[in-house]
Amino acid sequence: MGHRNTGTPDLLSAMDEGVLTLTLNRPEARNAMSDPMLEAMDRELAFAESSSEVRCVVLQGNGRAFCAGGDVKAMGESPLTPSALDDRVEYQRAIQRATSGRLVAMGKPSLAVINGPAAGAGLALALACDLRIMARPAFLLTAFANVALSGDFGVGYLLARLVGMARAKEMMFLPERVPSERALDLGLTNWVCEAEELEAQAALIAKRLAAGPPQALAYMKAHLNSALSAEFGAYMDHEVRCHIDCSQTADHLEGVRAFAEKRAPVFSAR
Template identity: 40%
Template sequence: MSQPVLSKLQSGVLTLTMNRPDTLNSADDAMLSALVSALEEAGSAPEVRVVVLTGAGRGFCAGADLSMMAGNAGSPTRFSEHLEHTFNPLIRAIAELPQPVISAVNGVAAGAGASLALICDIRLWSSAASAVQVFSNIGLIPDAGSTWLLPRLVGYARAFELMAFAERVTPEDALRLGLCEHVYAAEQFAAQVQGYAERLAARPLSALTLTKQALRLNLSATLHEALHTEARLQDAAGASWEHQEGVAAFLEKRKPNFLKQP
């Protein structure tokens, strides 16, 4: 049996590849559990500076594996129970991971697969990628965080329209709407993602970790609360060796080295 998630560490970049290509990486319990475990391990691994999440084959993630979720006749599926032990822990793990997480959307991201792409800190798309909030096609509401994530990116009305009509989003639309930061040619996608991730890995990790915390916390904060959070986290950033290195490099007119603590 093939591994549900493939893992590769290169130059501080941990690439986690969802590995069910025959189903466009539709998510079963084994794959979701493996992803959560891999992220938990990465969070305490000093050699991991950036995590990339991508899919094997033609798809990023086609959402939940519906063949495993069908309820018995007269006994509807308890979706809440399924979500609380599958997708929801994974969404939380990505949001709470100390390191930045990049979604490398190589193909279709549908349903909860689109949520996985959106929750990451940076979204990079292949020219062969697409996304669709497919839930309404099967009489369900968007889940795995989509109703929280999508309106914050595109606004309430556009999010509702994408969800109501299950519109397919192209790379051009994703870039225009702010659903991704960059689109790369499909034939160069893996190399471009690795290069981008390595550039991010060379940045000061403690500062990025604290920046991620501040952004996540302040998504639902008032300005007063945000100012307090920034001040508190700035104390932590200012006490780091990376801050000392950055200041020293500025004064010495050289490029800072954030990869190795002096």
């Protein structure tokens, strides 16, 4: 596994056989977000987006939590002046697009590995990933209403698309811990496993994602991202173009040959 220099101890990054693993690394603060952590995530996700070496992104937390969201202890220490407030709005708009926004939009699959609490903006980061696996003791929590905040990092948008409007409003207005099994029932996680099995199970899923046909997966993700807003005819027209494009790739030919030869395909992003 090749470790990458992120420029901060708040985020660790490592590459292994096409899987870029990003580890939120403030365990003493339950991996609450810091500006250096988010700025490093911006850089690492930009690398993942542009590099043909990266086939899958894994997001996880070090210690006993996934991510507690914003650093509540640091909130309210010094009220912002009007000019500083405007600067903070612009900064956060940019950093949200570079993190949650990039996880949603990038043409690479992503997996959130939720070992413990995912709360507030930490929940949003987990929901911005394409897939989620939770340890059985872990839980999800919106938390924003508890500190009189409305929510950030795309949390309402992502919740509404995963669980529907009524459930999303319930979770935002009336924050309650969502245990892993309830999260599975609601469609907020794809898998639940025992805590001691989480690392191994996540690695198997990430390995499968990294072994998939990159162009086809990128098109699939783009199609699914637009599925709730696109007009059906326009959706199908674009779908056909992408499908035919894929049919001309070396990866498609490899898949057909592997099927005929009754073996697993080996895709290579061509």
